[in-house]
Each structure stands twice: as C-alpha cells, then as structure tokens.
Amino acid sequence: MNDRYGRRSAILVADFLFFIGAVIMASAPNPALLIVGRVFVGLGVGMASMTAPLYISEASPAKIRGALVSTNGFLITGGQFLSYLINLAFTKAPGTWRWMLGVAGIPALLQFILMLLLPESPRWLFRKGREEEAKAILRKIYPANEVEREIQDLKESIESEVEETGSSEKINMMKLLKTKTVRRGLIAGVGLQVFQQFVGINTVMYYSPTIVQLAGFASNRTALLLSLVTAGLNACGSVVSIYFIDRTGRKKLLVISLLGVIISLGLLSAVFHETSSHSPLVSPAATSQFANYTCPDYGSAKNAASWDCMKCLKASSPDCGFCASSADKMFPGACLISNDTVKDTCHADDRQWYTRGCPSKYGWLALIGLALYIIFFSPGMGTVPWIVNSEIYPLRFRGVCGGMAATANWISNLIVAQSFLSLTQAIGTSWTFLIFGVISVGALFFVLIYVPETKGLPIEEVEQMLEHRVLQFKFWQKSSSTSAKNQAV
Incomplete structure (x- = not known):
C-alpha cells in the first residue's frame, strides 16, 4: 500500500482500522467479536508502526530528520504511559474494560481528520512522476538555498532507479535481494528490528507488574504503580533520543544504549539469582x-x-x-x-x-535494574531501529523493505512475549534475563559490524554510501575508489 497508494493513504487506512477495531471491541457481546476487534487494531498497528516513521523521514530536512522520527517514538511511549493512567482511571467505572478499549477510537479519529490536511510524501510523489506537486512541498520544507539541490539529488536518484529497473511497479523479490544496496540495507534494518525485541524490551513493558512481583513485591497495586514508573521512564528516554540523535549519530547512540542494557540485564540476573537462592524457608x-x-x-x-x-x-x-x-x-x-x-x-x-515471587531483601535492586534498563534502552534501541529503517533503503524499495523490517519486529515481539513467562517457569527469572543479556552482546557486535552511520545524510546519499562502502570488521569504511572520487570532488 505504501508503494502503490502512498504513505499518507496508508496512514489514513491504518487510522480507519484503529477506529473500527476500537468500536467493535468496546461493543463486543462475546469473546469472539472482541478478538475480531483486536485483529482490526493489530492490522492498524502493523501499518502505522512502519508507515509513520517512513512518512516523517521523507517529509523532513536531513538535519532534523532523526529528531522528528524520534519524536514519533516519544509520542508512542508517552501514549503508552497515558494509557496506563487512563486504564487506572477506568478501573472503578461501570463497564470498565469497554471504556478502556473504546477510548482508543478517539485519537484514531482525530489523526484521520488531521492527516487529510497534510500533503503526501514528496519523495513518493517524485517517484510517481508528480514532480510539480513534490517540488511545491519540498519548497515548504527546505530553506531556499537548499531546496534546488534536494530536488536535483532526488531527480537523479529516481532516474538511476528507472534506468536500472524500468518503469514497472512490480517488485521482483529475488532481484531486490540481489541488489547490493538493498541487501545491505535489509541486513542492517531487519537485524536491528529483530534485536530490538530479542534484548527483552517488551517483556519489561508487558510484564513489568509481574517482574516487580517476581522481585518480591507482593501487592498487585504496588506492582501496577511501579509499572507506571517504567512506562514514564520509557517516555523520558525518548526525549533524550530527540536531543542526541542528530548530535551523536545513530550508531554511537546504539552502542551506548546496548552497553547500558547489557549492564542492566546482568544486574537483574544477579538480583533474581539472589532472590531465588535466598528465599525464606517453609515452617x-x-x-x-x-x-x-x-x-x-x-x-x-x-x-x-x-x-x-x-x-x-x-x-x-x-x-x-x-x-x-x-x-x-x-x-x-x-x-x-x-x-x-x-x-x-x-x-x-x-x-x-x-504467588509469583518470594520475599527478598534485594527487591529494590531489581527496581533499579529495571529503571536502568529502560533509561538505556529507550533513547537508543528503542527509537534508532525505526529511524534507520526509514532512511536506509532506496526510494523504490522503501515501502516493501520497511514492511519486511516491521514484520520481522512484530514476529520477534510475538516470540519473546509468548515465551517469557514459560522461560521464567522452566529455567527461572535469573537465567531468562541472562539469556537476554547474551543476546544483547550479540546485538552490540551486530551494530559495530553491519550498521552504517546515516546522521545528517540526505536520503539519496545513504543509498550511494551503501553502494560504495565495503564491509570491514567492526566498522563500515569507504572503499579506496570512493575515497579517491571524494578527494577529486
């Protein structure tokens, strides 16, 4: 849908699905219809999760592109925090869960109306031959001294794509995977999305009340209130990302984030080991x-x-x-x-x-570990994978590649979320967090080797970089021929 009908149209369809799903869930007379509503909402989530950062990226100047895509991440995490508060407010209302699920239709309707007032992605318009519309939008986005260069770069990129692939809109998947720039982009983009989930973020977000109880806090209400802190820290971390993403760069932020995640998971593993090995005796x-x-x-x-x-x-x-x-x-x-x-x-x-965890003297250390995990994860691994995926693919393949990466993210999310509680029961909470820690080490090496730096680069230059760079251990480095060309320029 992104490639055929445009980014704006895909977001409008996602909003429609959100709204219909929320109405069905709120009015569901039985579990079957509730699940139907969840299917509609799930489709909307899947479409919006990859289309929103893509649309923002393609309609943003290169200098602030990262910050604007990070703002999308902040509003998602801020929305999660707000949803906790809304659910808490509705706990004593009549028809509790109907209000909780139905209220989701309001932001979907609001965004649908506001999206009608926004333009289509200028890069998508250019690809469809609607150059005058695209130029008019670009002139509103870029300063006068930069807009002509941006238009020229975009035009050259489109011409080279058409020359290579022809004017057919049908995408050949085998040819896509054989294209060097696309293949390198997919390795980096899909890999980041998979690792984002397999370092355990959604076990923390979905099961934070359970984790708090596993750490030795017996009260359900205490666990719920402490999970509010987790959601709040996640939102605050996204603000940090907005500030640093275009200053420090994507790769450095990922490395710092993963180092902090590894330390945090190590602490959590140690705390839960102590909790399980020093639990009170039965009298x-x-x-x-x-x-x-x-x-x-x-x-x-x-x-x-x-x-x-x-x-x-x-x-x-x-x-x-x-x-x-x-x-x-x-x-x-x-x-x-x-x-x-x-x-x-x-x-x-x-x-x-x-009933979940045992009394422990170290429960407060588990809370510190959870807080550190969120503080480090959110600014880097929380937002950067979406940013990289919105800018790393050639224009012609951006929709389908972004869709593949988003699909990989949600499948990984499903695997981790469905296996977490089973793992804690089978091997213990300590070993479960240790496994996430080992995966995080693997993610760190992956970032060092496969993920290029895209900070401040026009989207068209990212494609050129992937084309001319050679893979070296630890970092991406320019090939000698490209260095010579740059020196000549």
Missing part, C-alpha cells in the same frame, strides 16, 4: 496454623524440611502460595493452596501473600 509450625489449606505437595513431601518459598511456588498440583511471617517477611512462613479464600485468610493475620 511446619507456621503451615500448621492453616491446617485445612496446606499445600498437598508440601504435606506429602519426604524432605519437607528442605522446602523454601521458591519450591513452594513451583508446586503445581494444585498451585500453591507462600504466606510470609507477620514478624518479618524473611522469616520462615507457610506453604498453602493458592486461592482467594487462603489469600484473604493470610492477609487477615497481617501477613503478605506471595
């Missing part, structure tokens, strides 16, 4: 106070004296919980069946009830 005396609710696995265990909180929570027939000591949560407690009646009974004795 027969404390458990006997709740004789009717004793966890069956504990009651029938031959080595019950070795049981601690973590072993209690891993019992599965049925699920069991840990009722902490009223004197000190780190003292031995009771291992009981997990249900609402037992939970209320435990709370009645001024005890804390744990």
